[in-house]
Amino acid sequence: MSQRVTSRSSRTSLIRTRAAVLAAGLGASVVMGAGVAAAADTTAASGIAGAVEAQAAAQAKAAKAQAAQVKKAAEAKKAAQAAKAVKAKKAAKVAVKKKASWVDPVKTYKLSASFAQNGGMWASKHSGQDYAVPTGTPVVATHGGTVVKAGGNGAGDGPAYGNAVVIKHGNKTYSQYAHLSSVNVKVGQVVKTGQKIALSGNTGNSSGPHLHFEIRTTPNYGSAVDPVKFLRAKGVQV
Secondary structure, eight states: OHHHHHHHHHHHHHHHHHHHHHHHHHHHHHHHHHHHHHHHHHHHHHHHHHHHHHHHHHHHHHHHHHHHHHHHHHHHHHHHHHHHHHHHHHHHHHHHHHHTTSOOSSSSOEEOSOTTOOOTTSSSSOOSEEEEOOTTOEEEOSSOEEEEEEESGGGGTOGGGOEEEEEEEETTEEEEEEEEEEEOOOTTOEEOTTOEEEEEBOOSSOSSSBEEEEEESSSSTTOEEOHHHHHHHTTOOO
16 A cells, blocks of 8 residues: 555656656746847847948948039039139230230320311421420330331421331331431331330421321321321220
8 A cells, every 4th residue: 555655656756847847948948939039139120220320321421422522513613713714814915915006106295286287387287196295205116017217307208307217017007206306216127016216306397395196008298197096096095
């Protein structure tokens, strides 16, 4: 009787032990599964964070590239504007230079007897424009050309002109400078606009120091036109 009880108790204990072991195993499996799930969640979160960072980096890189392009475009526009300004400035200088291709025969002066003016000093009406200046005032070529007359006796136009110079400018245009105290050019010499050619004086039929200036259609007396009107048409502020 006691042996049966003992045997039954042993079997019961064994069953309980196995049940405990099985329960423990099941619990461990549940715990392990929860850990794996937690690890998977962590990995997923890490992956999402990495993707967000990568996207942010890409966007930052794109923004930087765009900013560089905008800056480059702005610099190119600025350079183009600067080049345009330089070109405009050069064009303005060229325009001024062209406009100044004719100049006054003297720098500082006072206009006296004018073209076609009547008076006892001339056989007929005055043939040029007088510039009242002191003797020795530098006289310059009003435009580039070739000297065709130079010397005393009005350079061939008569003693009334005193010492004189005539320059051929082309297109049937000549300039004449008279009553000079000295002549600094020779026939055949090529002169530039503004180049000194003589000194003003009081030679010939003159009532006082001045420069007699003419614009002619030929190198000779009798072909003069209004010199002031001519120079103003060329942009000279007489």
